[in-house]
Amino acid sequence: MKSQYHEVYAAWKKDPEGFWAGAAAAIDWEKPWDKVFDADAGIYGRWFTGAECNTCHNAVDRHVAGGRADQTAIIYDSPITGAGKKFTYAEVKAEVEALAAVLRDRGIEKGDRVLIYMPMIPEAAFAMLACARLGAVHSVVFGGFAARELKTRIDDCAPKAVISASCGVEPGRVIAYKPLLDEAIELSVSKPQCCIIVQREQMSCDLTEGRDIDYRSAVEAHKQARTEVPCVPVLATDPLYILYTSGTTGAPKGVVRDNGGHMVALNWSMNAIYGVEAGEVFWAASDVGWVVGHSYIVYGPLIKGCTTILFEGKPVGTPDAGTFWRVISEHKVAAFFTAPTAFRAIKKEDPKGEFLKKYDVKSLRTLFLAGERADPDTILWARDLLGIPVIDHWWQTETGWTIAGNPVGLGALPVKLGSPTVAMPGYNVEIVDDTCHPVPNGTLGNIVVRLPMPPGSLPTLWNADERFRSAYLEEFPGYYKTADAGIMDEDGYLFIMARTDDIINVAGHRLSTGGMEEVIASHPDVAECAVIGVADKLKGQAPVGFIILKAGVDRPLADIEKEVVALVREKIGPVAAFKTALAVHRLPKTRSGKILRGTMQKIADGEQWNMPATIDDPAILDEIGETLKQRKVGSFG
Ligand code: COA
Numbered sequence: 001m002k003s004q005y006h007e008v009y010a011a012w013k014k015d016p017e018g019f020w021a022g023a024a025a026a027i028d029w030e031k032p033w034d035k036v037f038d039a040d041a042g043i044y045g046r047w048f049t050g051a052e053c054n055t056c057h058n059a060v061d062r063h064v065a066g067g068r069a070d071q072t073a074i075i076y077d078s079p080i081t082g083a084g085k086k087f088t089y090a091e092v093k094a095e096v097e098a099l100a101a102v103l104r105d106r107g108i109e110k111g112d113r114v115l116i117y118m119p120m121i122p123e124a125a126f127a128m129l130a131c132a133r134l135g136a137v138h139s140v141v142f143g144g145f146a147a148r149e150l151k152t153r154i155d156d157c158a159p160k161a162v163i164s165a166s167c168g169v170e171p172g173r174v175i176a177y178k179p180l181l182d183e184a185i186e187l188s189v190s191k192p193q194c195c196i197i198v199q200r201e202q203m204s205c206d207l208t209e210g211r212d213i214d215y216r217s218a219v220e221a222h223k224q225a226r227t228e229v230p231c232v233p234v235l236a237t238d239p240l241y242i243l244y245t246s247g248t249t250g251a252p253k254g255v256v257r258d259n260g261g262h263m264v265a266l267n268w269s270m271n272a273i274y275g276v277e278a279g280e281v282f283w284a285a286s287d288v289g290w291v292v293g294h295s296y297i298v299y300g301p302l303i304k305g306c307t308t309i310l311f312e313g314k315p316v317g318t319p320d321a322g323t324f325w326r327v328i329s330e331h332k333v334a335a336f337f338t339a340p341t342a343f344r345a346i347k348k349e350d351p352k353g354e355f356l357k358k359y360d361v362k363s364l365r366t367l368f369l370a371g372e373r374a375d376p377d378t379i380l381w382a383r384d385l386l387g388i389p390v391i392d393h394w395w396q397t398e399t400g401w402t403i404a405g406n407p408v409g410l411g412a413l414p415v416k417l418g419s420p421t422v423a424m425p426g427y428n429v430e431i432v433d434d435t436c437h438p439v440p441n442g443t444l445g446n447i448v449v450r451l452p453m454p455p456g457s458l459p460t461l462w463n464a465d466e467r468f469r470s471a472y473l474e475e476f477p478g479y480y481k482t483a484d485a486g487i488m489d490e491d492g493y494l495f496i497m498a499r500t501d502d503i504i505n506v507a508g509h510r511l512s513t514g515g516m517e518e519v520i521a522s523h524p525d526v527a528e529c530a531v532i533g534v535a536d537k538l539k540g541q542a543p544v545g546f547i548i549l550k551a552g553v554d555r556p557l558a559d560i561e562k563e564v565v566a567l568v569r570e571k572i573g574p575v576a577a578f579k580t581a582l583a584v585h586r587l588p589k590t591r592s593g594k595i596l597r598g599t600m601q602k603i604a605d606g607e608q609w610n611m612p613a614t615i616d617d618p619a620i621l622d623e624i625g626e627t628l629k630q631r632k633v634g635s636f637g
């Protein structure tokens with residue numbers, strides 16, 4: 001089919017409001033909007049002002065009422081525990097309504113925050129939807145974060161309630177969640193009034209009297225009583241959720257998502273970008289703690305009326321590198337979305353794809369990759385193995401959906417390896433230099449999006465309008481700064497090359513090296529430190545820390561390095577995947593004292609590098625190279 005992309009993009013550009021009003025017709029509204037886009041509202045304008053709606057109604061209730069009551073809505077598939085269960089739309093409604101009743105009993109109302117700290121179990125999705133039903137604002141925190149990170153988020157969003165579970169399950173170990181939650185609440189200034197805890201059979205936990213509620217018995221009581229909890233209408237511009245993501249300092253940014261624009265954009269994307277229809281099975285193998293999980297495990301597929309899969313497992317080792325193929329064949333997945341790192345893990349384990357031979361995966365039409373740069377090797381390997389299109393697409397927690405992609409539903413454009421293809425309707429993407437002037441095609445520059453951002457993208461940061469302005473809008477006036485650098489070619493194809501800030505991407509997880517440096521600097525023996533992201537064959541990047549010890553410290557270096565590694569795991573969490581700390585005598589700096597992290601990274605990656613003109617002492621770079629070589633780190637490994 002000839003791609004309609006160019007016509008659709010041109011139609012959006014000509015009349016953005018008409019375009020999004022058209023897309024909004026697929027959503028149920030309690031009250032229509034006063035304006036499709038109000039340029040005077042919010043920081044750069046707001047979408048669907050004056051409209052009222054409810055996201056849970058659109059994701060669940062309207063499908064139950066509209067003939068999908070008996071269609072499977074959520075498939076829980078957990079190779080790591082051996083569990084599995086299917087929930088129809090009617091069953092999801094019953095679960096969500098009962099949990100909403102539990103929350104309502106505890107006084108949770110529209111606008112109240114609820115923090116969700118959950119492993120990949122169906123109750124995580126029910127929790128999100130129950131909040132949406134009440135108009136409460138959820139904030140999901142990924143299970144791989146430690147207590148201190150949880151505390152920071154609790155203090156920032158001040159949740160009235162927490163929904164959590166007794167444990168998570170990782171290969172070879174069960175992780176007790178409750179002690180982490182208790183410690184976080186102990187440390188936090190803002191104390192939640194109650195914690196609703198799912199007791200899992202792998203490890204149960206003690207409940208704190210007067211504060212904790214057993215999830216299952218409380219929900220069961222309301223299910224038995226058939227308690228009705230109507231969907232509470234909220235403004236389209238009211239927040240649906242806050243999702244914290246790494247910023248350039250240790251303090252994470254609370255990305256705010258609204259209700260109306262978010263539904264419109266996600267619903268549009270399900271068909272236009274992913275090429276799926278209601279009734280089909282869509283699988284995003286991510287985690288509800290990340291934006292991909294929010295948009296494409298929970299909200300997108302359910303709003304569209306698809307069947308979604310909640311997968312608790314890993315691409316390899318649960319039990320083998322054939323897990324993905326088993327899930328696709330068993331549940332007849334039509335479109336599959338994951339991070340390139342997952343495919344690199346499978347390729348490493350099963351380079352010839354032997355496991356695939358055991359399964360019939362002909363239901364699968366397209367594989368979508370995002371979260372990090374999709375390297376051509378991985379794309380080609382997956383394409384050859386599966387014999388279907390492999391589509392890279394680029395987006396961010398902030399945008400909530402694709403900035404640049406290859407819209408399968410509109411007819412795919414030719415793939416150029418290394419490029420996530422073209423800007424989606426809603427995004428006017430430009431490449432500019434540091435003084436905000438457009439650069440010619442083929443020239444590397446800052447990737448920016450001309451304001452306003454489309455429906456679904458963040459309107460601001462939670463309680464931090466100023467930080468939103470300074471982090472995203474000030475450097476390039478009139479634009480949103482993506483903090484990615486890249487190239488646009490003569491066909492409008494984008495190539496995403498690098499971050500322009502201190503963010504690194506480890507196994508598709510976004511991490512701040514600045515945040516790690518803050519933790520390392522708190523070690524009593526460390527005088528100074530620098531963390532860089534070094535290229536890693538499996539995870540894309542891996543953090544490596546360089547530490548300078550305080551004068552007079554004469555303990556064994558290896559002990560201190562180990563303590564630093566343990567400190568990052570304890571304070572940030574295992575997700576940081578911080579395994580290498582290297583003690584050095586000096587760090588390379590400019591004459592004004594700025595650490596030359598970029599040059600260190602190039603040396604570690606074995607890339608060409610130029611001596612920075614402003615360097616204070618060039619000999620230090622040789623010392624860094626020597627340490628990397630001796631310790632077999634990065635390209636010296
Ligand atoms: N709770 C607690 N710990 C967690 C966790 C969770 N929810 N998720 C990960 N961890 C731990 C892991 O067990 C690991 O611990 P370890 O250092 O003791 O081994 C650590 O955090 C790092 O995890 P990860 O980077 O995921 O590495 P891994 O070795 O467990 O798995 C991959 C590697 C490539 C298989 C895995 O990263 C993967 O499947 N990635 C897919 C990418 C993805 O889902 N991205 C989301 C955006 S689309």
Ligand code: AMP
Nearest residue numbers: 370371372373393394395396397496510
């Ligand atoms: P996150 O907010 O966790 O989704 O991370 C967003 C960042 O991940 C982006 O700013 C990019 O740096 C990177 N990223 C995501 N998807 C891609 C992609 N398809 N290609 C290159 N980089 C990507």
